[in-house]
Amino acid sequence: MPSAITRVMGEGFRVFFLFAGLYGVFAGLAWGGWLATLAGIEMWTEAPYAMSPPMWHAHEMIFGYASAALGGFFLTAVPNWTGAPEARRLFIAAAAALWLAGRVALWFSGAIDPVIVAVLDLAFVPVLAAKIATQLIRRPKPQNMIFLLLLAYIWVSNLLTHLDWIGVTAGTLDVGLRSGLLALCSMIAILGGRITPAFTRNAMKREGVPEAEWPVSRDWMEKSNMVLALLLPAVMLIFGAGYAVAILALVLGAIQGLRLSGWRGAWAVRQPILFALHLALGMLGLGLVLWGMGLFGLGSELGALHVLGIGCVGGMTLAVMSRAALGHSGRALVAPAPVVVAYGAMALAAILRWIGSGLDAQFLTAMLVADGLWISAMALYVVAMWPALVGPRAVPS
Numbered sequence: 001m002p003s004a005i006t007r008v009m010g011e012g013f014r015v016f017f018l019f020a021g022l023y024g025v026f027a028g029l030a031w032g033g034w035l036a037t038l039a040g041i042e043m044w045t046e047a048p049y050a051m052s053p054p055m056w057h058a059h060e061m062i063f064g065y066a067s068a069a070l071g072g073f074f075l076t077a078v079p080n081w082t083g084a085p086e087a088r089r090l091f092i093a094a095a096a097a098l099w100l101a102g103r104v105a106l107w108f109s110g111a112i113d114p115v116i117v118a119v120l121d122l123a124f125v126p127v128l129a130a131k132i133a134t135q136l137i138r139r140p141k142p143q144n145m146i147f148l149l150l151l152a153y154i155w156v157s158n159l160l161t162h163l164d165w166i167g168v169t170a171g172t173l174d175v176g177l178r179s180g181l182l183a184l185c186s187m188i189a190i191l192g193g194r195i196t197p198a199f200t201r202n203a204m205k206r207e208g209v210p211e212a213e214w215p216v217s218r219d220w221m222e223k224s225n226m227v228l229a230l231l232l233p234a235v236m237l238i239f240g241a242g243y244a245v246a247i248l249a250l251v252l253g254a255i256q257g258l259r260l261s262g263w264r265g266a267w268a269v270r271q272p273i274l275f276a277l278h279l280a281l282g283m284l285g286l287g288l289v290l291w292g293m294g295l296f297g298l299g300s301e302l303g304a305l306h307v308l309g310i311g312c313v314g315g316m317t318l319a320v321m322s323r324a325a326l327g328h329s330g331r332a333l334v335a336p337a338p339v340v341v342a343y344g345a346m347a348l349a350a351i352l353r354w355i356g357s358g359l360d361a362q363f364l365t366a367m368l369v370a371d372g373l374w375i376s377a378m379a380l381y382v383v384a385m386w387p388a389l390v391g392p393r394a395v396p397s
Contacts, residue, residue: 004390009093011086012075013328017321018389019096020068023103024314024378027065031057032371039364050109050117051165055173061309062180063158064103067124069317070154070187071095074132074147076324081144084135091131098124109165118162125155146190146230153183153233160237178305179236185308186229188284188316189256193217193225195320196277197263203274204267216262221255228252246295253288256281273326273335276319276343283311283350290354303357310374311350318346318381325385330394338384342377349373 008014033043034053049056075095079086087095102121109117129151136144160176163169197215204214228248235245265278287307294301322339326332335343349370356366 002392006089007392008390009089009096011328012092013072013321013324014389015092015096016068016072016075016099017325017385018382019099020065020072020317020321021378021382021385023060023068024065025375025382027057027060028371028375028378032368032375035364035368035371039368048108048110049106050114055177056106058177059158059161060103060106061313062177062184063121063154063161064106066184066313066317067154068099069321070151070184071099071124071128073191073320073324074128076328078132078135078144081141082135082139084138087131095124095127095131098127114162114166118159118166122155122158122162125151125158129155143226146226147187149230150183150187150190150233153186153237154180156237157183157233175237175240178241179233181305181309181313182236183233184313185284185288186233188280188312189225189229189252192277192281192284192316193222193259196281199274199277200264200268203271204264209267213264213267215264217259218262221259225252225255225259228255241295241301243295246292248292249288249295250292253285253290253292256285256288260285271334272340272343273319273323273333276315276322276335279343279347280312280315280319283307283315283347287312287350300354300357303354306353306357306370307350309350310353310370311347314350314374314377315343315346318342318377322381322385325388329388329391331388336384338380342380342384345373345377345380349377 002010008018031053034047034057036043047053047056051059075087075092078084098120102124105112105117105120129148133148136148157176157180160169160172160179164171164173164176197217201214205211228251232245232248232252235248239245260278260281263278265275265282268275268278287304290299290304290307291301293299294304318339322335322342323333326334352366352373353370356363356370359366
């Protein structure tokens with residue numbers, strides 16, 4: 001019988017979804033320790049990394065945590081799309097080691113040459129992209145090949161952050177962080193826009209709901225969503241956070257709301273593992289509108305970025321990772337109670353972090369509570385999904 005390590009390294013969703021959850025807890029605790037120190041609770045002495053704590057936190061949420069979730073998703077989904085063989089255990093282990101090397105390098109970057117840190121951190125995404133490219137080329141559908149472009153956006157965005165830290169460029173750090181987050185949001189707008197109505201339709205069909213009540217997707221919305229989602233991070237990379245990207249964000253955010261209005265979210269409430277997808281896409285639309293307004297000086301731009309980062313990226317990764325872990329380990333697609341709580345905690349953390357941006361005296365308190373909710377959500381996910389990620393495949397009863 002295979003060992004737990006052999007099982008974990010045998011399927012992409014296992015190791016990367018496990019790493020994502022564990023790193024989500026670790027990064028949340030590290031960030032919370034620094035926030036507590038700011039609040040007068042001595043928990044932090046000197047950071048081992050070279051950048052400021054807020055920049056480490058932002059970078060690792062976007063290019064650390066989220067990249068693990070992407071790795072698990074693509075290594076699992078692309079073979080299903082194309083019929084290509086799944087990645088072998090040796091490749092999965094090597095890719096996981098590369099991802100982990102990047103995290104260790106960032107954490108100890110205060111003692112490592114920044115060029116080495118950059119090389120280690122930038123290695124994972126090209127390896128992942130190359131692997132899935134060899135699988136996608138078997139059935140090179142444009143709607144799937146575009147994910148290679150979005151991975152390229154993410155890699156270039158990360159490169160900009162490192163070039164700033166190395167000292168080669170000046171002022172590219174903020175552009176890199178924002179364009180990286182927007183590329184993740186674009187990925188979610190496209191992927192989430194595929195699976196959410198499809199999974200909702202399948203669930204309604206199983207329960208005998210009349211076809212007239214199934215989710216409706218309108219062609220012009222889906223095409224507009226695709227074009228705008230591909231444009232948004234590119235415009236951010238080229239022009240920065242100006243009015244052009246603000247207008248794109250507002251329009252794309254409005255389209256998310258229109259799309260969701262036809263996908264029967266009210267019906268999906270009865271199935272939390274399904275409703276979590278709707279909720280994350282709702283956070284995407286809300287976050288994009290709030291961010292676009294923030295760039296026009298209406299509300300907190302930074303607070304809106306956290307609606308996107310926590311509510312959309314955090315919420316969607318939890319929803320997809322839990323669903324995929326259950327399904328691909330032979331378990332029923334019913335979210336365990338702790339995971340349902342995690343879905344709610346993640347959404348609440350996003351809203352509280354946004355509200356906290358408008359507070360003065362209670363700003364740190366709001367940030368600490370939001371961080372605690374993030375940590376709780378990740379910990380609940382890890383504990384509840386441990387059997388599916390580490391244990392043997394379930395045997396049908």
